[in-house]
Amino acid sequence: MGALVMKQKIFQIMSRIMDVPVEQLTKESSPDTVEKWDSIQHMSLVLALEEEFNIIFSDSEIVELLSIELIIEIVSLKLASQ
Amino acid sequence: MKKQQSIAEIQEILNRTDKSKLPEIHISVLRNIMIEPIIPYLRYYALDMGFNAHVVCGEYDNVYQEAVGGNEVLFNKNAECIIVFMKLDTLSWGLSRNFNQYNQEQIQGEVARVQDYIKSVLMGIRKQTDAMILWHSFETPTNPSLGIWDSQTEDGQLNIVGVLNSFLRKILKDTSNAYFVDLNLCLARVGIAGFYDSRYWHIGRAPYAREGLREIALEDFKFIRPLKGKNKKCLALDCDNTLWGGIIGEDGLEGIKLGKTHPGSPYYEFQQEIVNLYHRGVIIAMCSKNNEHDVWEVFRRHPYMVLKEEHIATAQINWNDKAANLRQIALDLNIGIDSIVFMDDSEFEINLVREMLPEVKAIHLPHNRAVEYRDILSRCGLFDTLTVSEEDKNRGVMYKAESVRKKLLTEATDMISYYKSLEMLLEIRFANEFSIPRIAQQTQKTNQFNLTTRRYNEADIREFTINSDSDVISLKLIDRFGDSGIVGTCILRYEDKKAIIDTLLLSCRVLGRGVEDAFIIQALKLAKKRGCESVIGEYYATRKNAQVESFYSKYGFQELSDGNNKADKSFIYDLMKGAGTEPDFFKQIDSEI
Numbered sequence: 001m002g003a004l005v006m007k008q009k010i011f012q013i014m015s016r017i018m019d020v021p022v023e024q025l026t027k028e029s030s031p032d033t034v035e036k037w038d039s040i041q042h043m044s045l046v047l048a049l050e051e052e053f054n055i056i057f058s059d060s061e062i063v064e065l066l067s068i069e070l071i072i073e074i075v076s077l078k079l080a081s082q
Numbered sequence: 083m084k085k086q087q088s089i090a091e092i093q094e095i096l097n098r099t100d101k102s103k104l105p106e107i108h109i110s111v112l113r114n115i116m117i118e119p120i121i122p123y124l125r126y127y128a129l130d131m132g133f134n135a136h137v138v139c140g141e142y143d144n145v146y147q148e149a150v151g152g153n154e155v156l157f158n159k160n161a162e163c164i165i166v167f168m169k170l171d172t173l174s175w176g177l178s179r180n181f182n183q184y185n186q187e188q189i190q191g192e193v194a195r196v197q198d199y200i201k202s203v204l205m206g207i208r209k210q211t212d213a214m215i216l217w218h219s220f221e222t223p224t225n226p227s228l229g230i231w232d233s234q235t236e237d238g239q240l241n242i243v244g245v246l247n248s249f250l251r252k253i254l255k256d257t258s259n260a261y262f263v264d265l266n267l268c269l270a271r272v273g274i275a276g277f278y279d280s281r282y283w284h285i286g287r288a289p290y291a292r293e294g295l296r297e298i299a300l301e302d303f304k305f306i307r308p309l310k311g312k313n314k315k316c317l318a319l320d321c322d323n324t325l326w327g328g329i330i331g332e333d334g335l336e337g338i339k340l341g342k343t344h345p346g347s348p349y350y351e352f353q354q355e356i357v358n359l360y361h362r363g364v365i366i367a368m369c370s371k372n373n374e375h376d377v378w379e380v381f382r383r384h385p386y387m388v389l390k391e392e393h394i395a396t397a398q399i400n401w402n403d404k405a406a407n408l409r410q411i412a413l414d415l416n417i418g419i420d421s422i423v424f425m426d427d428s429e430f431e432i433n434l435v436r437e438m439l440p441e442v443k444a445i446h447l448p449h450n451r452a453v454e455y456r457d458i459l460s461r462c463g464l465f466d467t468l469t470v471s472e473e474d475k476n477r478g479v480m481y482k483a484e485s486v487r488k489k490l491l492t493e494a495t496d497m498i499s500y501y502k503s504l505e506m507l508l509e510i511r512f513a514n515e516f517s518i519p520r521i522a523q524q525t526q527k528t529n530q531f532n533l534t535t536r537r538y539n540e541a542d543i544r545e546f547t548i549n550s551d552s553d554v555i556s557l558k559l560i561d562r563f564g565d566s567g568i569v570g571t572c573i574l575r576y577e578d579k580k581a582i583i584d585t586l587l588l589s590c591r592v593l594g595r596g597v598e599d600a601f602i603i604q605a606l607k608l609a610k611k612r613g614c615e616s617v618i619g620e621y622y623a624t625r626k627n628a629q630v631e632s633f634y635s636k637y638g639f640q641e642l643s644d645g646n647n648k649a650d651k652s653f654i655y656d657l658m659k660g661a662g663t664e665p666d667f668f669k670q671i672d673s674e675i
Contacts, residue, residue: 016094040118043282047119047292048089059281 149206363474581609
């Protein structure tokens with residue numbers, strides 16, 4: 001999977017799970033800027049990302065995924081190491 | 083089969099679907115774990131059933147406070163389903179995690195404490211609402227505390243969890259409209275790796291993984307679907323590459339795959355599962371493109387047909403399109419098109435039916451994977467009913483008789499002689515302990531011929547029976563084709579010389595035989611006997627009962643302009659003019675009134 005496709009997918013998943021239009025999301029989007037992004041919706045986000053990319057985050061990674069930029073970074077690392 | 087939708091896709095469907103016109107269902111969740119990620123799955127399965135679900139969760143580990151102390155948000159007047167997640171790990175750290183450090187006395191003390199807790203919570207919920215309660219069982223520990231010895235002794239953790247589950251099952255069974263949801267079945271189907279998520283257990287006390295959550299929500303909806311009368315009633319089947327492997331018209335009776343060994347055994351076992359459903363009250367119909375003669379030859383002459391002609395209520399075996407044939411099957415059986423599940427190996431036919439009849443649940447059987455047919459059918463969960471009654475076990479016979487009656491009707495010259503030819507015998511009885519379960523079930527399930535669509539449980543019916551200001555009567559029909567069992571219910575309430583028809587319903591499979599003519603007159607006679615001077619009939623419109631909108635007008639009732647303003651229509655019957663007489667086309671009317 002190319003980096004661009006992966007990024008698009010992450011934005012799309014974020015948009016669906018948090019119910020915000022893709023245009024309103026940026027790399028800096030985080031629980032502070034996205035209204036629905038609380039600890040509960042974070043669980044759904046993690047489950048959706050794992051399902052889409054067929055990866056498994058460790059417990060310490062889960063609690064670090066706190067902006068779109070960090071998500072892209074960690075997902076890239078996981079995909080690269082597969 | 084359709085690919086399972088991912089969480090992101092489900093969320094997208096939920097975000098984008100216009101739910102404003104859908105009926106609503108309110109679900110409240112009490113829990114001692116974090117369970118919020120199940121909400122999208124619950125809402126998705128509700129949407130699949132045609133409902134917009136509102137799900138509210140109580141506070142984390144506040145079950146006792148909410149149930150016993152009261153909570154108006156969770157137990158609001160719209161709540162129709164209360165889901166309880168009471169995980170042993172939170173409820174009793176001792177029994178779940180420190181088991182070996184406890185002596186027998188301490189263990190028994192913990193068991194008693196947990197049982198008292200369950201009892202208080204259940205009673206607390208019931209005090210606040212009559213809604214359906216779905217209580218999730220305790221999961222069997224997969225690595226019990228005493229290792230292999232645990233299975234050998236009654237003092238082990240496995241047995242203790244079993245004792246708690248038995249207690250729970252019993253107390254729920256003794257509570258009306260409360261059900262035991264067996265999480266061990268969900269765990270077994272998914273497998274432990276897909277069921278639990280230990281990361282989120284530690285991060286946020288959320289024990290279940292994606293697949294586990296989906297499976298639990300699916301299990302919950304096996305209960306909610308019949309609660310809303312949305313369980314499927316009829317399974318319509320293709321023949322070639324569905325009931326047997328190969329094509330009968332080309333391969334012939336000896337050439338098709340069907341038998342006790344491979345490659346015929348997957349079809350044999352699929353048929354066994356179909357017959358099991360038949361004995362649970364599911365109506366079996368054939369919908370295939372074949373020469374009809376060929377198909378019945380297989381039914382009559384193939385030694386390994388488990389499914390027999392007697393199981394088939396009606397058949398459309400011809401070269402018409404399958405959507406038209408499914409419509410005909412619904413007409414033949416007098417059931418809604420939305421209560422049919424259609425199974426076929428042809429993607430073309432499945433897509434055609436999905437396109438033309440979206441109300442029908444069309445399930446694709448991939449014919450190179452016949453080994454999975456049985457599982458696809460048994461795990462679909464669409465036919466589940468909250469109870470299986472004696473009537474259910476015989477329903478197939480009754481529906482078959484119904485389609486024979488239809489044939490006779492086309493031959494009879496006029497209706498009266500047709501009715502007479504049926505040799506109908508009616509039995510009208512006051513509700514008793516034997517009939518109460520069936521009567522309650524009828525109020526839950528009957529949609530079309532139902533004037534008020536009030537849903538009652540057994541306790542409600544019993545109360546109507548005991549009270550001196552109300553009566554419950556049931557109607558049983560027997561004709562030359564067989565015993566249809568209890569097919570009608572009427573509840574009368576009396577208020578100052580007036581009888582109000584609280585409930586009047588008939589099972590749709592007996593409509594069009596003049597039975598209602600006799601039943602309404604019996605109800606009027608009962609009101610007269612109780613000293614009433616008039617009878618009030620009401621009509622509450624639903625999406626399915628338009629056919630009875632003007633029912634009362636046909637029987638000499640006058641429409642009231644100033645009746646009960648909650649009802650869509652109100653009617654009055656003046657008993658001074660007498661109750662009338664039943665039509666004379668019945669062979670016998672045997673009444674307790």
